Amino acid sequence: MKIVVTVKQVPDPNSNLTLEADNTLSREKEVVLDPGDECGVEEALQLKEAHGGEVVLVSMGPERAKDAIRKGLSMGADRGILITDPQLAGADALLTARALAAAIKAENADLVICSTESYDGSTGMVPPMLAELLGVPQLTFAKKVEVNGSNVKIHRQTADGYQVVEAATPALITVTAGIAEPRYASLKGIMAARSKEIKQIGLGDLGIDIGESAETIQGFADAETRKAGVVIEFDGAAVDRIMAVLAEAKVV
Amino acid sequence: MSKIWVYAELHQGKLAPTTLEMMARARTLGDVEAIALGGGAKAAAAILGKHGAKVVHVNEDAAFDDYVAEPATAALESLHKQDAPDLILFGFTPDSREVAGRLAARLGVGLISGAADVSEKDGGFVAKVPYFGGAKLASMKANKKPAIILLRPKSFEASESGGSAEIKDLAVSIDAGAKRAHVTERVVEASEKVKLEDAKVVISGGRGMGGPDNFPLLEDLANSLGGAVGASRAVVDAGWVPYSMQVGQTGKSVRPGVYIAVGISGAMQHTVGMKASKVIIAINKDAEAPIMKMADLGVVGDALKIVPALTAAVKAKKG
Numbered sequence: 001m002k003i004v005v006t007v008k009q010v011p012d013p014n015s016n017l018t019l020e021a022d023n024t025l026s027r028e029k030e031v032v033l034d035p036g037d038e039c040g041v042e043e044a045l046q047l048k049e050a051h052g053g054e055v056v057l058v059s060m061g062p063e064r065a066k067d068a069i070r071k072g073l074s075m076g077a078d079r080g081i082l083i084t085d086p087q088l089a090g091a092d093a094l095l096t097a098r099a100l101a102a103a104i105k106a107e108n109a110d111l112v113i114c115s116t117e118s119y120d121g122s123t124g125m126v127p128p129m130l131a132e133l134l135g136v137p138q139l140t141f142a143k144k145v146e147v148n149g150s151n152v153k154i155h156r157q158t159a160d161g162y163q164v165v166e167a168a169t170p171a172l173i174t175v176t177a178g179i180a181e182p183r184y185a186s187l188k189g190i191m192a193a194r195s196k197e198i199k200q201i202g203l204g205d206l207g208i209d210i211g212e213s214a215e216t217i218q219g220f221a222d223a224e225t226r227k228a229g230v231v232i233e234f235d236g237a238a239v240d241r242i243m244a245v246l247a248e249a250k251v252v
Numbered sequence: 253m254s255k256i257w258v259y260a261e262l263h264q265g266k267l268a269p270t271t272l273e274m275m276a277r278a279r280t281l282g283d284v285e286a287i288a289l290g291g292g293a294k295a296a297a298a299i300l301g302k303h304g305a306k307v308v309h310v311n312e313d314a315a316f317d318d319y320v321a322e323p324a325t326a327a328l329e330s331l332h333k334q335d336a337p338d339l340i341l342f343g344f345t346p347d348s349r350e351v352a353g354r355l356a357a358r359l360g361v362g363l364i365s366g367a368a369d370v371s372e373k374d375g376g377f378v379a380k381v382p383y384f385g386g387a388k389l390a391s392m393k394a395n396k397k398p399a400i401i402l403l404r405p406k407s408f409e410a411s412e413s414g415g416s417a418e419i420k421d422l423a424v425s426i427d428a429g430a431k432r433a434h435v436t437e438r439v440v441e442a443s444e445k446v447k448l449e450d451a452k453v454v455i456s457g458g459r460g461m462g463g464p465d466n467f468p469l470l471e472d473l474a475n476s477l478g479g480a481v482g483a484s485r486a487v488v489d490a491g492w493v494p495y496s497m498q499v500g501q502t503g504k505s506v507r508p509g510v511y512i513a514v515g516i517s518g519a520m521q522h523t524v525g526m527k528a529s530k531v532i533i534a535i536n537k538d539a540e541a542p543i544m545k546m547a548d549l550g551v552v553g554d555a556l557k558i559v560p561a562l563t564a565a566v567k568a569k570k571g
Contacts, residue, residue, distance in 0.1 A: 013519070019384050019387070019388070035489070036489075049568045055420065063396055075480070076436075092362055093353075093356075093362065093363065093365070094356060094360075094361075094362035094363070095362075097357060107544075115501055116502070117502050120359050120522075122501045122502050122521055123344075123349075123351060123365045123366050124346075124502065125349060125352075125356075125363065125365050126353075128321065128350045128351075128352075128353025128354050128357070129351070129354070129356060130357075131353075131354065131355040132325070132353070132354040132357035132358055133357050134368075136432075137320065137322065137432035137433035138320060138321060138350060138354075138433055139320070139433050140346070140350060141346060156435075157495050158346075158496075159311070159496050159504075160440050160441065161438070161439045161440040161441035162439050162441070163435050163438050163439070164436045164437035164439070165320060165399070165434065165435050165436070165438065165534060166433075166434050166436055166440075167432050167433045167434065168432070171432075171433070175487075176495065177488075177489035178489065178491050178495075179489070209336050212395055212396070213362070213395060214356075214361065214362025214363055214364060214394065214395060214396055214400075215362070215364050215379070215392040215394055215395060216391060216392065216393045216395055217390055217391070217392055218378065218391040218392070218393050219390075219391050220352065220383065220387060220388045220391070221380075221388065221389050221391070222387070222389075223382060223386050223387055223388055223389045225387065225546070226527060226532065226546040226547075226548075228544070228545045228546065228547070229532075229547055229548035229549050229550065229554060230548075230549055230550070231539055231547075231549075231550035231551075232549070232550070232551055232552070233551075233552050233553065234551050234552060234553025234558050235555065238551050238553065238558065239558070239561050239562055239565045241549060241551075242533060242549065242551065242562055242565075242567075243562075243566070243569065245510075245533060245548065245549050245566050246477070246510060246566070247533060248481050248512045249509050249530065249531045250452050250509070251452060251477055251478075251479075251509060251510050252477070252566055252569050252570065
């Protein structure tokens with residue numbers, strides 16, 4: 001079974017982002033493999049361990065996104081593909097999906113695994129677009145995945161429980177962070193990853209044009225912000241202060 | 253007059269609240285047609301009419317309920333071929349974004365997601381999209397027709413505007429090619445006592461709660477106040493509590509009378525989903541946490557001591 005996992009390098013969720021004067025995020029800070037993608041890589045590795053096959057990581061980003069791919073390779077993935085091209089900087093969701101689809105099509109994967117949404121954008125729009133462009137069904141919000149021959153079955157998390165959703169492969173799956181605890185890369189894994197292939201490709205290799213973006217950003221405005229209120233230490237009077245606020249809001 | 257479509261999200265025949273919220277905005281932008289698919293579509297059409305839809309396209313084929321996204325995409329594509337709208341609105345919800353994503357890719361038009369508002373400008377549409385945790389609002393002009401825009405839940409108040417819709421059968425045959433991701437079973441794990449989205453008081457816990465074993469402290473407080481318990485993405489991802497409790501960008505949006513954030517630092521992912529709350533109380537050991545800068549009252553200290561003390565005080569007051 002061949003499994004492609006899409007991976008993304010994102011600003012470390014544990015670091016404090018700042019906004020630059022031009023309203024771009026300060027991404028020069030520490031960047032990491034998206035924690036959600038780590039779970040996707042882990043799930044792919046577990047499926048490979050159970051069924052055999054190959055795990056290929058595909059990413060789009062600047063050259064340094066190789067570090068994110070390398071992290072996944074050190075966990076045990078077999079090889080990586082980085083789509084990098086200056087023209088892709090600031091790509092919208094559809095262009096991102098088109099570039100990923102072009103690279104993934106060439107792989108003829110049985111399963112494509114994405115995280116449900118990235119940690120930085122958190123819009124979750126690329127996976128359904130990618131499924132559409134690959135011409136495969138989408139099984140989303142998976143908190144459990146079972147593969148049985150050419151059938152894949154997931155537990156799709158819903159607001160009040162889950163649904164069992166099944167499809168024939170090839171298929172695209174999005175996984176939630178709860179699906180599998182990502183393994184730590186062993187020293188051996190880290191050493192092995194150094195010699196694993198990361199193929200770098202550009203727009204020319206993919207044969208797609210960038211087209212017109214779905215949107216043009218016309219400007220930014222400060223959102224209505226809440227005024228900071230009172231900050232107090234927890235002492236003998238703190239509970240009374242909270243109670244006063246609750247009483248004013250008429251909930252006690 | 254612009255022609256606006258609203259994709260009605262149905263859950264086992266019941267309209268998602270977000271759909272009616274969107275109707276309140278949609279009817280100010282032009283002539284609204286809603287698309288309702290699956291079981292209960294006709295009953296939903298009557299409600300959509302009261303909320304301002306002039307036409308509701310319905311199809312009650314069970315395939316819309318039993319197969320993920322693709323039958324709905326095929327139906328919308330088919331209707332689009334007959335009579336393309338200027339704007340299609342979807343809820344920014346897990347189910348709707350799957351259909352919106354597929355449709356945007358199929359039509360090759362892309363989309364704007366996570367918008368808090370949309371308005372008409374110079375014959376086109378401009379979405380306001382919260383950015384950087386909601387500190388900024390980006391104005392995004394849609395370049396394509398139809399513009400596809402996904403609106404966040406709780407962005408508008410649903411209200412009836414009177415009137416009734418003309419109901420049109422949406423004739424489309426869903427072939428085997430669209431019946432692939434098959435929902436074969438639905439399992440309900442937990443029935444919420446008070447729904448998070450409807451609760452007047454929400455008490456949410458984050459990493460500062462220390463571990464899942466301490467969440468019952470929040471339950472006790474919620475019970476004493478008649479409220480519901482929410483959580484940050486960090487603790488949902490860590491598996492402490494189920495996703496149904498997640499408040500934030502990719503969880504639920506809430507705007508209760510009182511929101512109590514316990515041990516939550518206030519990452520943008522979270523605050524987008526709760527900053528419209530009327531009153532915010534933050535309990536955190538870190539006085540510098542971002543949540544403290546948006547709270548009406550911030551209490552610096554150990555959540556595991558403060559919460560039980562507060563619960564006791566509420567119980568004492570209520571007798």
